[in-house]
Amino acid sequence: MKSTVKTVSNGRKKVIDACHEPCAIEKGMRLIGGKWTGSIIYHLKDEPVRFNDLCRMLGGASKKMIDQRLKELEAKGMVKRTVIAQRPVAVTYQLTPFGQTALGFLEDMRKWSEQHDL
Amino acid sequence: MKSTVKTVSNGRKKVIDACHEPCAIEKGMRLIGGKWTGSIIYHLKDEPVRFNDLCRMLGGASKKMIDQRLKELEAKGMVKRTVIAQRPVAVTYQLTPFGQTALGFLEDMRKWSEQHDL
DNA sequence: CGGTATCCTCTACGATACTG
DNA sequence: CAGTATCGTAGAGGATACCG
Numbered sequence: 001m002k003s004t005v006k007t008v009s010n011g012r013k014k015v016i017d018a019c020h021e022p023c024a025i026e027k028g029m030r031l032i033g034g035k036w037t038g039s040i041i042y043h044l045k046d047e048p049v050r051f052n053d054l055c056r057m058l059g060g061a062s063k064k065m066i067d068q069r070l071k072e073l074e075a076k077g078m079v080k081r082t083v084i085a086q087r088p089v090a091v092t093y094q095l096t097p098f099g100q101t102a103l104g105f106l107e108d109m110r111k112w113s114e115q116h117d118l
Numbered sequence: 119m120k121s122t123v124k125t126v127s128n129g130r131k132k133v134i135d136a137c138h139e140p141c142a143i144e145k146g147m148r149l150i151g152g153k154w155t156g157s158i159i160y161h162l163k164d165e166p167v168r169f170n171d172l173c174r175m176l177g178g179a180s181k182k183m184i185d186q187r188l189k190e191l192e193a194k195g196m197v198k199r200t201v202i203a204q205r206p207v208a209v210t211y212q213l214t215p216f217g218q219t220a221l222g223f224l225e226d227m228r229k230w231s232e233q234h235d236l
Numbered sequence: 237c238g239g240t241a242t243c244c245t246c247t248a249c250g251a252t253a254c255t256g
Numbered sequence: 257c258a259g260t261a262t263c264g265t266a267g268a269g270g271a272t273a274c275c276g
Contacts, residue, residue: 023157023160023228024231024232025160026153026154027236028227028228028230028236029150029155030236031231032151033151033152034151036144037147038144038146038151039143042141098234101234104226105224105226106143106223108226109147110143112219112220112222113149116216118149118194
């Protein structure tokens with residue numbers, strides 16, 4: 001319910017975010033619908049994966065994006081980051097129990113997407 | 119497997135889209151993960167809805183966005199547009215049978231999103 | 237009513253190079 | 257190896273006005 005006011009180029013004010021709580025689907029999509037986010041979660045479904053391995057799995061995604069998405073997911077408690085002290089350092093990412101709760105509909109959606117060849 | 123080449127600011131060439139077919143989840147997300155897209159499909163789940171009614175249901179979304187999203191969904195065969203000749207004109211949108219196949223995981227995801235209060 | 241047209245802003249994303 | 261820093265661009269999305 002926050003509401004912010006901003007001045008735009010022509011000098012007038014405009015109101016941002018006035019009382020528009022988006023519906024639940026929209027909120028979910030904003031978390032999971034970012035570019036590569038769904039794929040990242042899906043590729044973590046079985047076991048912890050190291051950063052660069054994830055990069056390879058995702059082919060077209062830049063390190064920057066993957067890093068950014070992993071941080072979002074970590075902040076939301078869906079992914080856990082683990083540092084293994086060795087030389088050189090190893091870092092793995094894995095789904096938390098909460099993160100795993102998203103696998104159900106993600107898997108359904110993957111099947112759906114494959115079947116209908118979008 | 120298409121591959122395009124583009125000249126960027128510094129004068130060098132770069133290759134775009136070289137052999138990176140995104141995984142199925144990513145493709146699905148690109149279709150239903152757009153802003154408002156999921157919500158639109160969900161609000162059409164029960165019955166045909168008129169354009170302006172949809173706008174009201176979605177609160178914060180502009181006509182432009184809704185129009186754009188409906189066209190995407192129509193192009194993909196998920197939504198059917200029907201014009202009812204009367205004055206003033208009425209236009210309704212409804213899910214096609216194909217569109218309905220997406221309701222399963224969308225509903226799951228809505229529940230998930232609500233439960234965990236993202 | 238059901239859209240288009242226009243303009244503008246902002247941020248998401250990509251490429252690249254560098255670091256501890 | 258696992259990132260960060262920097263820079264650039266395209267296009268997504270919003271505000272507003274207008275139209276048949």
